[in-house]
Amino acid sequence: MSLAAGSPRLGRRLAIAWTALVAAMLAAPIAVTVGGAFLRFDWYGQRSEGAPVQGVAAPFAYVLELWRHNLLRSLEIVAVVVPLALLLGAPAAYAFRRRPFPGSRWVEAAAVAPLAIPGIALAVALIEVAGGAPRFALLAAGHLVYTVPLVVKTVGNALAGHDPLLEAAARTLGAGRLAIVRRLVLPLLAPSLVLSALLVFAVSWGEFNVSFLLATPRVQTFPAALYLTYTTNSFPVAAAATVVFLLPVVPAVAAIQALGGEQLERGPQP
Amino acid sequence: MGPAAHHASRVAIAAAIAGAALAAGLAAAAGEKVVIQYDCIPNYANWGSVTALYKKVSGVTVPPDPKGSSIAMAALERERDHPVADCAYYSGAIGFQAAQKGLHQPYKPKGWEAIPAELKDPDGLWWTLHTSAIAFLVNVKALGGAPVPRSWQQLLAPAYKGKVAYDDPTWGGTSYTLVYGLNQLLGGSDTNFKPGLAYLKKLDANVSSYPRESIYNAVLRGEVPIWINADGNGYKMRYVDGGPIEVVIPAEGSFTMPLVMGMAKGAPHPEETRRYFDWLLGPEAQAEFGKAFFRPVLAGALPADVAAKLLPEREYARARALDLARMAAAADALKKAWLDEIRGAGR
Amino acid sequence: MLFLVALVLWPFAHLVAAAAKGGGGAWRTVLAAGRYRNALVNSLVLSAAAASAAVLLSLVPAWVLARERFPGRRLLRAVMALPLSFSGVLVGFLMVVMLGRIGAVTELLRWLTGRALLSGAAYTATGLFAAYLYFEVPRAVLTLEAAFRRFPPELDAAARTLGAGTRDRLLRVRLPLLAPALRSSLALTFSASMGSFGVALILARRFTVAPVEIYTELTGFLNDAVAGALCLLLALATLAVDRLLAADGRGRGGVADASARARTPHGRRAPGRGAAR
Numbered sequence: 001m002s003l004a005a006g007s008p009r010l011g012r013r014l015a016i017a018w019t020a021l022v023a024a025m026l027a028a029p030i031a032v033t034v035g036g037a038f039l040r041f042d043w044y045g046q047r048s049e050g051a052p053v054q055g056v057a058a059p060f061a062y063v064l065e066l067w068r069h070n071l072l073r074s075l076e077i078v079a080v081v082v083p084l085a086l087l088l089g090a091p092a093a094y095a096f097r098r099r100p101f102p103g104s105r106w107v108e109a110a111a112v113a114p115l116a117i118p119g120i121a122l123a124v125a126l127i128e129v130a131g132g133a134p135r136f137a138l139l140a141a142g143h144l145v146y147t148v149p150l151v152v153k154t155v156g157n158a159l160a161g162h163d164p165l166l167e168a169a170a171r172t173l174g175a176g177r178l179a180i181v182r183r184l185v186l187p188l189l190a191p192s193l194v195l196s197a198l199l200v201f202a203v204s205w206g207e208f209n210v211s212f213l214l215a216t217p218r219v220q221t222f223p224a225a226l227y228l229t230y231t232t233n234s235f236p237v238a239a240a241a242t243v244v245f246l247l248p249v250v251p252a253v254a255a256i257q258a259l260g261g262e263q264l265e266r267g268p269q270p
Numbered sequence: 271m272g273p274a275a276h277h278a279s280r281v282a283i284a285a286a287i288a289g290a291a292l293a294a295g296l297a298a299a300a301g302e303k304v305v306i307q308y309d310c311i312p313n314y315a316n317w318g319s320v321t322a323l324y325k326k327v328s329g330v331t332v333p334p335d336p337k338g339s340s341i342a343m344a345a346l347e348r349e350r351d352h353p354v355a356d357c358a359y360y361s362g363a364i365g366f367q368a369a370q371k372g373l374h375q376p377y378k379p380k381g382w383e384a385i386p387a388e389l390k391d392p393d394g395l396w397w398t399l400h401t402s403a404i405a406f407l408v409n410v411k412a413l414g415g416a417p418v419p420r421s422w423q424q425l426l427a428p429a430y431k432g433k434v435a436y437d438d439p440t441w442g443g444t445s446y447t448l449v450y451g452l453n454q455l456l457g458g459s460d461t462n463f464k465p466g467l468a469y470l471k472k473l474d475a476n477v478s479s480y481p482r483e484s485i486y487n488a489v490l491r492g493e494v495p496i497w498i499n500a501d502g503n504g505y506k507m508r509y510v511d512g513g514p515i516e517v518v519i520p521a522e523g524s525f526t527m528p529l530v531m532g533m534a535k536g537a538p539h540p541e542e543t544r545r546y547f548d549w550l551l552g553p554e555a556q557a558e559f560g561k562a563f564f565r566p567v568l569a570g571a572l573p574a575d576v577a578a579k580l581l582p583e584r585e586y587a588r589a590r591a592l593d594l595a596r597m598a599a600a601a602d603a604l605k606k607a608w609l610d611e612i613r614g615a616g617r
Numbered sequence: 618m619l620f621l622v623a624l625v626l627w628p629f630a631h632l633v634a635a636a637a638k639g640g641g642g643a644w645r646t647v648l649a650a651g652r653y654r655n656a657l658v659n660s661l662v663l664s665a666a667a668a669s670a671a672v673l674l675s676l677v678p679a680w681v682l683a684r685e686r687f688p689g690r691r692l693l694r695a696v697m698a699l700p701l702s703f704s705g706v707l708v709g710f711l712m713v714v715m716l717g718r719i720g721a722v723t724e725l726l727r728w729l730t731g732r733a734l735l736s737g738a739a740y741t742a743t744g745l746f747a748a749y750l751y752f753e754v755p756r757a758v759l760t761l762e763a764a765f766r767r768f769p770p771e772l773d774a775a776a777r778t779l780g781a782g783t784r785d786r787l788l789r790v791r792l793p794l795l796a797p798a799l800r801s802s803l804a805l806t807f808s809a810s811m812g813s814f815g816v817a818l819i820l821a822r823r824f825t826v827a828p829v830e831i832y833t834e835l836t837g838f839l840n841d842a843v844a845g846a847l848c849l850l851l852a853l854a855t856l857a858v859d860r861l862l863a864a865d866g867r868g869r870g871g872v873a874d875a876s877a878r879a880r881t882p883h884g885r886r887a888p889g890r891g892a893a894r
Binding site for chain 1: 304306307308310311312313333334335336348354355481483484485486487491
């Protein structure tokens with residue numbers, strides 16, 4: 001069934017062409033940037049980094065050397081935030097769905113509300129209230145605010161799709177709570193848990209708003225490095241940094257798509 | 271559940287790699303000595319190569335930091351109870367203001383006596399590293415046929431529409447010096463900002479952006495044809511990076527600007543910072559700053575070949591020094607006035 | 618659970634406290650005419666315009682991806698989804714690459730026409746608008762696609778057999794069924810651009826939008842009261858629009874609902890995840 005009122009085939013072709021055009025316009029800037037990381041576009045003129053960047057690999061080596069700490073920091077954050085988000089979000093989602101209490105719908109809705117808070121406001125709140133805590137902890141807390149809701153929603157939706165009678169049946173058959181969780185619930189939830197992990201990774205990796213304001217010269221994430229690169233380095237180096245940023249996240253997004261993840265329509269706050 | 275298991279194992283592998291990287295990173299970080307300097311922009315005044323040199327000489331890392339003078343001061347203030355930075359680099363007026371706010375601790379580096387009295391705080395709360403002058407840094411190839419502007423008045427011409435940029439003065443001290451100085455030049459005072467702001471409002475028609483970071487590379491590659499900033503940056507673009515840049519001191523006059531260092535109160539690495547300061551005032555570092563065409567405070571540290579490339583002295587006769595105390599006093603009011611008049615105006 | 622609630626309420630509480638510091642003066646400053654109000658107005662207008670444009674632009678692609686089968690469909694979908702993982706600064710950078718003073722598009726136009734068209738457009742309101750579109754279209758497409766996929770063709774066919782004309786079908790069958798999805802995607806895209814900071818940091822160079830003012834007040838002037846007031850207004854405006862768009866009694870159509878598209882309109886799980894995407 002197609003949208004066109006006139007000749008269906010022509011309408012269909014036009015619709016597909018329009019879609020392809022929109023996709024092309026989304027892809028073009030990326031293509032130019034990634035191309036710029038590997039080729040030398042002369043129209044970007046002179047450049048100065050304070051370090052020689054000739055040759056194809058040199059911008060990448062420079063980026064890795066200059067922003068090494070940022071990259072590490074981002075990896076560390078992700079390694080901490082992904083498991084924590086799952087640990088916090090999944091049981092909460094289970095409780096909301098399987099053991100609703102009066103007002104649980106409100107709490108669940110409230111659990112999504114953080115996504116409306118501007119990241120910079122959250123960063124300042126964190127500094128004001130817990131300024132003495134290690135910056136890394138504050139960063140992790142900020143990331144969790146934006147990722148735990150995603151886990152709650154994804155796991156919640158998965159739970160909604162599975163009949164609670166299965167668990168009730170298992171209980172009548174004598175299985176203990178722990179056994180039910182381990183052998184029934186977790187395997188059923190495994191796809192949504194993996195999907196959640198990928199989502200949390202994608203959002204945390206690209207998170208800038210909170211991370212930028214919580215950054216110190218020693219504890220900065222890679223998106224903060226991207227900002228610095230874009231504004232102070234030459235185009236080939238900035239493009240190389242972009243490629244480094246995209247490398248882990250493109251497969252993650254592809255995996256999310258393959259797993260049918262509609263939740264990604266949210267993404268990190270741009 | 272094939273694909274899910276496959277993806278799950280992919281995630282697990284990624285986590286394992288991350289874990290290994292984490293361990294390596296922590297190990298590396300634990301052994302590293304650092305001094306945290308707010309406002310350490312690699313392309314500005316050669317901080318990139320100065321800090322690289324210091325690392326070679328002492329093994330201490332001074333990581334880059336993009337904060338402008340005003341942002342650095344605000345960060346120090348916000349972190350008063352939990353200091354993160356060891357020191358900060360500022361344009362003179364802002365450094366003066368920061369010291370007034372009690373954000374610094376005193377330290378007189380080795381060679382203190384060599385600094386002229388008006389370029390340092392008597393108690394050692396701040397001291398000048400090098401000086402510069404405000405100038406037009408013009409990428410002549412990107413002008414598109416328009417003549418090189420030679421005066422403030424000429425800069426208002428429609429030929430330069432969309433071609434001018436100067437840093438946001440609420441971010442960087444160089445631009446604050448520019449805004450304050452212009453106001454003084456055009457007949458304003460510490461309480462009357464109208465003349466300066468009226469000019470800047472007219473100039474706004476020609477401005478393409480008010481960046482909050484160093485646009486050194488953007489000017490070099492022609493993205494921004496005219497940058498009103500420190501002359502040293504322009505010379506470096508021309509003689510070190512080979513860009514088609516011309517440095518112009520406007521005909522009506524310009525302003526010199528000391529660039530100062532201050533040690534933060536409650537600095538996390540005080541011993542390292544003091545050693546760093548001693549080195550910065552030493553001949554090695556001063557010569558390195560000289561290579562960036564910023565005039566070192568240490569007399570005689572400017573290499574001869576660098577001095578030869580600067581504009582002749584008679585051009586610099588037009589550049590006047592500004593009173594730091596008065597600049598610091600007017601800072602908040604003038605910055606707010608600029609924001610209201612220029613940047614915050616409806617669009 | 619309680620931790621989650623705390624995590625949600627505490628930043629809001631802090632914002633309220635910060636704005637109240639200095640006893641209400643902050644509110645007066647912010648709401649009075651001047652750069653704060655201009656910033657808020659700019660944000661609202663640009664976000665609303667971009668959200669509407671994004672949803673309009675995304676209708677056809679969402680439909681095509683949901684219901685048509687053709688070679689390359691998966692690739693198109695993947696390309697559409699890619700910008701979702703981008704940091705705001707990356708989107709800002711991409712706009713500069715394309716529409717800066719010597720951006721790719723600008724240079725192409727200069728080569729074609731010999732004139733400097735669109736030069737520096739990235740730093741104007743148009744450039745910011747384009748950047749908003751760039752990260753909003755993928756969000757709108759995916760939200761709408763999920764809804765369109767569940768659009769029951771039988772209803773439409775039934776209406777046709779009963780003699781309803783095209784316009785009738787459009788207005789009285791499709792639109793009401795799709796309305797919640799349209800409203801969700803509007804709310805989602807609107808809130809994305811209202812809160813967008815990284816993009817504004819790179820592109821909003823000559824004018825101001827709310828996130829930039831908040832940032833200036835926080836980092837340049839340490840004016841927490843004004844910044845807090847601005848943040849609250851920003852958040853409230855976003856939430857208000859979200860709730861407005863969701864107001865259909867069942868609370869459907871807001872941002873929260875946009876992410877719940879895995880549930881069919883009838884409340885049951887759609888069969889076969891991973892099948893035939």
